[in-house]
Amino acid sequence: MSELYEQISESILDGDVRQVTELVQEGIDEGLSAKELLNDALLEGMNEVGVLFKDGELFVPEVLMAARAMDAGVQLLKPLLQEGDVVKKGKIVFATVKGDLHDIGKKLCIMMLEGAGYEVVDIGMDVPPEKIVEGIKEHNADIVAMSAMLTTTMAAMKESVEAIKENALYDKVRIMVGGAPVSEQYAVSIGANYSADATSAVELANELMAV
Template identity: 50%
Template sequence: MDFSDLSDEDLWLQMQDDLYDGMKEEVAAQTREALGRGFSPQEVLGLGLVAGMDIVGVDFRDGVLFVPEVLMAANAMKAGMEILRPLLVETGAARIGTMVIGTVKGDIHDIGKNLVAMMMEGAGFEVINLGINNDADKFLEAIKQHQPDIIGMSALLTTTMPYMKVVIDALGEEGLRDTVYVMVGGAPVTETFAKAVGADAYGRDAAVAVELAKAFMNKRRAA
């Protein structure tokens, strides 16, 4: 795979196209090509991967793409991220924020949550993914350790949804509630439920969750 004959501008467009189509090897090769041309890891992330995922997010929100295609795109982004991550750490590149995300206790569903995590990472967040079946202590521990800006909780069962309130109440008891922006999501979760349990935001889907998170970080920075 040789992309050396493409102009810089065409390289970014090709990377965005291939990411959109879920072509992992191509995206990894383009990431290496861009770094080889002297672009910083931050530029490759922003102009290539994040720009590509932005298009995916819009088309997902508008019903042009569906979960399987978005997962393929997110996996292609991951191939580029694997090359960039160590370099971004070295350069101390500014992330736009930090997020802890997990599925709540009693629930072992993680496709939607992983999709949100990958798209958040694609938008420039550092994401700590706790996986499935997390009790309140797991969330509290992660918040104390990583001091995130945002915490995301997911549930796919109506029986596990109420546990979100247990976590939010625990945050209050530990004096941590005001330090984090709490986002909830998952198939049975609604805007009304999110308000009732005291969450700050409800992410209807991964694309909306990313938009809400970015809006919150912009507001926080402006303040």
């Protein structure tokens, strides 16, 4: 049984959608627990992807392939998972800030966060501060994550944090920011928490949610 879990994890690392689908189906046919297949095989594989990505041994295209393979396995398990099998660590609203149309970094973070057990609501690109505030309220978010890939759009992060404060949400929601031009120093200066990459985003979310 643990051998099958290992094979599934390795297939996630290889980004092999067909192999993951076949192996997960094999596990289902053998009557293995959907919860265990999710946690001990799929999520285990995705955690390993996160570690290798952080160490520079995997790159963005390979992480995207791994996430696609994991998603294929999750889709097979979804009908079999009971309420409570999937413990969500928290809800995250994620936006690329106003003026910025970059999406790949955000997508990568979302895949890693979902793989780590967070419910993530992507509210899009070029999102103005008032829409970010709306998203937090509408989805009752635990965390709001913002991405900026241009130096010129970093100011929109500061405006968004100020809007969160003006709407009395600053004490209710944790704020994560990241992107190529963003630094730890800038994050602190605007009252947010900094994450350098997709793997760090998971570590930071866990830290903020104390899980």
